Amino acid sequence: DAGVTQSPTHLIKTRGQHVTLRCSPISGHKSVSWYQQVLGQGPQFIFQYYEKEERGRGNFPDRFSARQFPNYSSELNVNALLLGDSALYLCASSLAATSGSSYEQYFGPGTRLTVT
Amino acid sequence: AQSVTQLDSHVSVSEGTPVLLRCNYSSSYSPSLFWYVQHPNKGLQLLLKYTSAATLVKGINGFEAEFKKSETSFHLTKPSAHMSDAAEYFCVVSVSGGSYIPTFGRGTSLIVHP
Numbered sequence: 001d002a003g004v005t006q007s008p009t010h011l012i013k014t015r016g017q018h019v020t021l022r023c024s025p026i027s028g029h030k031s032v033s034w035y036q037q038v039l040g041q042g043p044q045f046i047f048q049y050y051e052k053e054e055r056g057r058g059n060f061p062d063r064f065s066a067r068q069f070p071n072y073s074s075e076l077n078v079n080a081l082l083l084g085d086s087a088l089y090l091c092a093s094s095l096a097a098t099s100g101s102s103y104e105q106y107f108g109p110g111t112r113l114t115v116t
Numbered sequence: 117a118q119s120v121t122q123l124d125s126h127v128s129v130s131e132g133t134p135v136l137l138r139c140n141y142s143s144s145y146s147p148s149l150f151w152y153v154q155h156p157n158k159g160l161q162l163l164l165k166y167t168s169a170a171t172l173v174k175g176i177n178g179f180e181a182e183f184k185k186s187e188t189s190f191h192l193t194k195p196s197a198h199m200s201d202a203a204e205y206f207c208v209v210s211v212s213g214g215s216y217i218p219t220f221g222r223g224t225s226l227i228v229h230p
Contacts (some may be wrong), residue, residue, distance in 0.1 A: 004159070035220075042206050042220030043160070056217045090159065103148075105218075107159040 002026070004093050004108035012114045013081050021076045021111045025093030031055070032074040033105065034066055035090040043090055049074055050096070078113075086115045118143045120209045122221035130229045135194040137224045139207035142188060149190040150208040150218070151181055160206065166190060177201070202228045 164175025
């Protein structure tokens with residue numbers, strides 16, 4: 001079975017531009033979460049979606065938005081890019097959005113975003 | 117509120133010697149605790165998890181962690197380090213009630229010398 005896939009792998013954007021990152025969860029997983037990992041730090045939670053509804057939001061500005069599609073894939077959008085948005089963006093999928101073994105998250109390889 | 121502190125940014129061991137990566141957490145409710153490993157240019161992989169069952173948790177690749185509520189700790193151990201264990205390790209805490217929003221530690225870089 002395919003794992004979590006993310007596209008693109010790498011991306012270079014200019015300040016002020018907009019970017020869309022994509023994630024396909026493991027087949028059968030209904031929950032997708034997005035994380036930002038700045039170099040040298042642990043991942044920071046951005047969003048969680050379950051059954052196409054937002055179930056959690058981290059401490060990120062409104063420039064960050066996301067959505068989940070009927071096939072459970074997801075997009076993360078970032079507007080008005082800043083230099084500080086340069087990071088590895090990770091997507092994780094799970095069967096469910098709450099506790100227990102069904103919450104175990106499986107991570108994709110990430111999208112490396114560089115803002116110049 | 118919840119938080120997690122990984123007490124060492126770097127841990128250096130020799131191949132074949134024990135590994136100890138330390139993690140302390142803070143949580144208002146009963147936590148779920150996880151350890152993830154991240155190899156260079158790879159995604160995060162779950163090593164093990166604690167979700168209010170046995171306090172000694174066994175994971176993949178010979179790793180173990182013990183949940184100690186009195187010490188608010190969840191340290192990761194392995195009896196004998198292997199060169200392939202060299203990676204970044206993250207301790208994660210999340211709590212029940214609505215959605216699970218996990219909090220990651222800053223990470224511990226494990227260096228294994230031959």
